[in-house]
Amino acid sequence: MPSKTNTPLATSVDVTNQSDDWTLFEVTVTNTLTTALDAETCTLEVEADEAVIATFKSAWVTLEMEAIPSVSGTTLTITLQAEDAPVFIDPGDTFVIGFDFETGDLTADDLTCTAWVDEGQGEVPGMDTPSTRGALSVGTDGRLKGEDDLDIQLLGISSHGYTWYGDFLNPHTMGQIPSVFNGNLVRVAMYTATDDNMGYLDFTDGGQDNLRDEIKARVQEAIDADLYVIIDWHLLYDFTYGFQPFPSRDFSGTVEMGPEEWKSHAIDFFQDMAETYQDTPNVLFEICNEPNYSTPENSPESPLYTWEDMKETAEEIISAIRDTGAQNVILVGTPEWCQRLDQVIEAPISGQDNIMYALHFYAKEHLPEPGQHVFNMFLAAMAEGLPVFVTEFGTTMASGNGGVSQGDTEGWLSALNDNMVSYANWSLSNKAEDSAALATTAEADTWGEDDLSTSGETIAGLFKDKPSGSKLMQAV
Template structure:
């Protein structure tokens, strides 16, 4: 059974020593449900050597949880994913994927119902982390995120008192300094930083280093090597600089995303429908680079 994780001294740990989670995020499971299955998760674990999967539940987009989506089907998909991951010895991030809604308070009632149900279902699971708001932006200020977090965290903690909770930060989860200046008053909380290497460069890395060195628990729970739009070319130099910081600071990181969408960020080639045993031709270049980097991470962790 996987150890329940704890945040100690600004680091994610197993209660004794630091732990680094790394793996893939699904795209929205309303549109790509096929990737939430044992075949995919086993391939990510056995072939790519990853130890974590992020399951993205979009909120306001078409067929999202709060915009005409099948709520019960999405919750059942999440539960199935958590069970598969537990069987394989993997952790899962349950992601309430705020994006177009900007301010997480917009659907706070729906979020409260979702996290109340999810945390009750997973009360005895040691492999679940909760991401309560993916990318607040626009009107999603730190004040509004704080208000939302102060409502949502007690809902989760009622059922899962020791769960690690990841909180998004303003400006599409880039302004982590807001959390450093005014952190939430809860234990076992981490703060999101997202980067897309061709857009987010040294200024964001400097911010990350300053916050991490000051003891802020940071989780890079979404990244890719292209532009923030998910499109465009890979920036190799900036990607290498980001990986250097991740390794030097021992940070957890999750790549966006499991899909064969035409955008650069979808790691599978558009004509790839395979759910395992992916060869180089089945992957976009971003997928090949990230796969190899995750395998390097796994080897490093094994040799510690």
């Protein structure tokens, strides 16, 4: 066990029942720290006359934990052990430790009670960053882990399309993400095809090389700021623009690029990134943002890709990354705007480590309530222990407009926090839409808290209010 420090927690002692030959005490313990604490790091020490301590009978706690007592001379020491998942106490919250002695007529003045936390818990911990938590992995429980093999939660913000709003990814912004949003993550969203020919696949080889260099420069800025960073191959409606990502689909329009060529570009891109960042703990790879199909008129009977359609291609991209020796966490998109986790549950990728599956939601449209389609997908994934990472969410409707719903956003983030699921908000831009985190007047190199939009203010507030520890509760 870690050594103890003089970092006390507030206590109050009451006699709650007694008779001529026994006395029951309850000690209310308050978390006076500015961060959540793991209740297992708490210790209660009770000092009294040796004759009193010798009559100790039993101890308990008003948490889903076991109170473990030990007696030595004039001291009763009570530590706590979780029965199942760890129990976290938010700042200002209380719990009660009770104990009794086979001695009557005792008062609170007969005892001296002191509660404290383990070494390191008495200080406000630093943010979970690559320099403090190191390289990431995915545990057998489906949770993201730091290099210490303990759970870690990333939260931050995604850029909008890099070729449109890439100027908002710069050293100034990388410094603002932790200070304004309390974030430790940035997502670099690089569209692969767009209606104005500004996606990666729209460019010639020379243009692709230039874009790669720019992406690497932005990643380095994130590394310099001690952030985790997602490199996002932002597939969306590639098929609409003539690029066919996956086989097994007939298409009535003009195909500019078939699935083999599309896959070869993805593999080439990610092998380059993997070779560059395989020893860099900051970097995660998102290999297919939203593997949608196109529009119903292009394939009336089945307009949307299924997991079966895309799984083999995803596996080939993953294998190509792993062939470089890189073990970075890989985030895999899921069907229908990254919502159909149920299809993945039935046939997850096997034989590969450090794989997580993307879930996307827009809080005002995809309500955080049981019975709602997307939230049901999330609940099912948590019940099955599927590794999930919310690589994109919004405070608005899926269109990016329709106003901001703080209550629904808070409901979603509460569920994610309780399950230690990481998330990135869409989007870090000054685009004239409600989901943008910045006002349209914000400047890329100078923006601050005064430049936040309604969505940005909502996210900043919720991120800052998030307990630094998670209750680690399973969704029900």
